[in-house]
Amino acid sequence: MIGLDLGSTAAKMVKFEGKIKEWRIVRSHQWKELIPSEGKICTTGYFRKALPNTKSITEITAARYGTTYFFPDAEVIVDIGGQDTKVIDIRNNSFVINDKCSAGTGAFLEFFAEYLGMSMEEMGNVYEVEKVELNNTCGIFMLSEVISNLVKGHGKEKIIAGIQWSFARKIASMIPEAENIVVIGGVAKNKGIVNALEKILDNKLMIPEHPQLINALGAALYGDK
Secondary structure, eight states: OEEEEEOSSEEEEEEESSSEEEEEEEEGGGGGGGOOSSSOEEEESTTGGGSOSSEEOOHHHHHHHHHHHHOTTOOEEEEEOSSOEEEEETTTTEEEEEOSSSTTSHHHHHHHHHHTTOOHHHHHTOOSSOOOOOOOOSHHHHHHHHHHHHHTTOOHHHHHHHHHHHHHHHHHTTOOSOSOEEEESGGGGOHHHHHHHHHHHTSOOBOOSSGGGHHHHHHHHHHTO
């Protein structure tokens, strides 16, 4: 069974045969490269209906199936995507979504990483450093704050730490109180964000080995049932 997560910034493929046998990640516009020559397909993600004549499921369903495969005791799932962030409370089958503003999304972080001349990996490795306090969670207004702090002579690492804490506060405000919280999506690989979230929530978060593949895995598991 093939699970395809056709997201807004990246497309992910997981081949599942009792376990994960193969996986790939490409940019969203290259999603056709992930279509196998044979095998059943289940899609999810922003462009899940781009591939006709296949089973498709919402990201909410995919996240739940993929997450509980690794963490059966999960209570809350925080899915940080490129264009939105979803917080899914498995206990009562409810969710909230942040999709009205770029703040709290992967695109928000990518913008500032590019602006500061850093890769996402470099940005994610900035943590446990003194931070500049940034008040705005809106990307446009925060850019003004970032420029102002750069002019004042604050170093990039302090500013990045401030951006990550602002991002984490935005996400934390969406998360209900729970013990077993799992973070998925590519942003879960950002150590700075995870570190800030854990301190704000006072909770040790659970992160899958490949958090960006969880929804693709969930699609494969759903399609295989």
